[in-house]
Amino acid sequence: MKMTKTSHRWLGLHNAIFYLLVVLVIGLLGFLSREFTFVADWTQSGRNSLSAPTQTLLKNLDQPLAFIAYIPDNPTLQTQVKDLVAKYQRVKPDTTLEFVNPDLDPARAQQDGIEHSGQLAIHLGERSEVMDSASEQTIGNAIQRMSRGGERLVVFLEGHGERQPLSSESTGMSQLVAQLQRSGFLVQPHNLVRTQSIPQNASFAVIAAPQQDFLPGEVAVLKTYVEQGGNLLWLQDPGGLRGLQALEELLGLQIHTGTVIDANEDLQAMLGINHPAVVPVVDYGKAELVSKLAGKQTVFPFATLVARDPQAGTQAGALVWQAEEFLYTLPASWLESSGVLEGAVKFDEGSDDQPGPVPLGVSLVRQLETVAERSRSEQRVVVMGDSDFMLNSFIGQGANLDLASNIFNWLSADDSLLKVPVIRAPDTQLELSETAGAVLGTFFLFVLPLGLLAAGLWIWWRRRRR
Numbered sequence: 001m002k003m004t005k006t007s008h009r010w011l012g013l014h015n016a017i018f019y020l021l022v023v024l025v026i027g028l029l030g031f032l033s034r035e036f037t038f039v040a041d042w043t044q045s046g047r048n049s050l051s052a053p054t055q056t057l058l059k060n061l062d063q064p065l066a067f068i069a070y071i072p073d074n075p076t077l078q079t080q081v082k083d084l085v086a087k088y089q090r091v092k093p094d095t096t097l098e099f100v101n102p103d104l105d106p107a108r109a110q111q112d113g114i115e116h117s118g119q120l121a122i123h124l125g126e127r128s129e130v131m132d133s134a135s136e137q138t139i140g141n142a143i144q145r146m147s148r149g150g151e152r153l154v155v156f157l158e159g160h161g162e163r164q165p166l167s168s169e170s171t172g173m174s175q176l177v178a179q180l181q182r183s184g185f186l187v188q189p190h191n192l193v194r195t196q197s198i199p200q201n202a203s204f205a206v207i208a209a210p211q212q213d214f215l216p217g218e219v220a221v222l223k224t225y226v227e228q229g230g231n232l233l234w235l236q237d238p239g240g241l242r243g244l245q246a247l248e249e250l251l252g253l254q255i256h257t258g259t260v261i262d263a264n265e266d267l268q269a270m271l272g273i274n275h276p277a278v279v280p281v282v283d284y285g286k287a288e289l290v291s292k293l294a295g296k297q298t299v300f301p302f303a304t305l306v307a308r309d310p311q312a313g314t315q316a317g318a319l320v321w322q323a324e325e326f327l328y329t330l331p332a333s334w335l336e337s338s339g340v341l342e343g344a345v346k347f348d349e350g351s352d353d354q355p356g357p358v359p360l361g362v363s364l365v366r367q368l369e370t371v372a373e374r375s376r377s378e379q380r381v382v383v384m385g386d387s388d389f390m391l392n393s394f395i396g397q398g399a400n401l402d403l404a405s406n407i408f409n410w411l412s413a414d415d416s417l418l419k420v421p422v423i424r425a426p427d428t429q430l431e432l433s434e435t436a437g438a439v440l441g442t443f444f445l446f447v448l449p450l451g452l453l454a455a456g457l458w459i460w461w462r463r464r465r466r
Contacts, residue, residue: 252312
């Protein structure tokens with residue numbers, strides 16, 4: 001093909017238009033990249049993104065969130081803080097970040113309660129907290145505390161052999177209490193003989209599986225507390241009510257003395273606990289406090305039946321409760337009334353055994369007619385046929401911690417936090433198969449020591465030959 005001057009001109013024009021379009025496309029891509037941001041986290045555990053519980057917490061906040069970093073003018077450190085806060089801004093767009101040099105603005109630092117450089121002040125509405133750590137768990141717990149609007153006092157009754165909330169033994173509740181304290185609860189033991197009353201500023205009181213009888217005067221204090229609208233968590237283990245029959249009647253409940261059993265050996269093997277009195281729960285009622293537990297498993301050792309009394313509320317002067325049974329065992333389980341929990345235990349139709357599914361928990365709500373010195377108009381009570389699921393030895397099983405946290409949040413009227421799962425530190429557990437565990441154990445216990453010994457002998461032998 002012969003190239004003419006006209007062809008050269010057209011070819012030059014085409015090239016110019018092409019280069020112009022390339023420049024326009026590059027400029028447009030640059031503009032779009034500045035105006036719109038797309039972030040993808042391809043790490044296996046999502047280390048560069050906020051966990052699902054934290055995201056749920058942020059989405060339920062109705063006030064803007066502000067981070068104020070009190071750090072010196074260090075570009076590298078500021079970039080790290082910006083990347084950290086960007087995770088929160090992607091979930092909650094009204095999250096802001098401000099840098100303040102505490103050396104140049106000491107008055108501002110003092111106003112926020114800053115004690116030294118490097119601290120982070122977090123503001124949620126009119127409330128604020130100062131953080132020394134910028135971990136997701138620490139920040140998430142701080143946001144939970146601020147969202148409550150104040151600390152929640154919970155009193156655990158003592159003096160009757162109850163479970164010890166502050167004990168670090170396997171029969172204590174220190175692990176649960178530590179989580180509750182991080183999220184804004186203040187837990188205190190309380191002796192009725194010492195005070196003859198329950199503090200007015202307590203969100204609710206806890207009866208945690210007493211082993212000795214209450215005095216008639218103590219029962220009277222509890223009855224008065226409930227009649228006047230006090231919130232209550234009652235954890236009752238098998239073996240008797242310990243003088244609290246009047247409280248059972250006041251709440252309109254039936255609490256049995258037997259133990260819930262499930263003799264399914266395949267189920268026991270799956271749970272990894274070879275005892276028929278340790279039963280799982282996967283069926284939850286319609287109560288609000290378990291609405292987010294669907295599909296999760298909770299585990300209850302040595303529990304008893306707690307159900308609504310069909311005759312409740314029919315007597316003159318009886319309290320009117322709206323009751324929901326919210327925990328049900330599997331249909332193959334039953335309430336064993338004989339007390340025999342070992343050997344070939346089986347359901348006996350001719351006895352007081354109760355067939356499954358067995359209810360283990362009841363939530364009670366009562367509308368208060370008069371609200372004196374209280375910010376709520378609704379009284380809440382939870383009665384559980386087990387205390388062991390909250391103990392250090394079982395709180396990590398299944399969703400037990402989530403259930404316990406939901407109960408505490410519901411009783412303290414922090415309903416918005418019922419949608420937020422427990423915020424845990426990521427990657428704190430290493431899950432290995434039995435084969436992988438055996439291989440690692442063999443390597444570190446035998447192969448590595450023998451290899452080092454062999455290497456040492458070989459080096460010694462070579463040096464001897466020189």
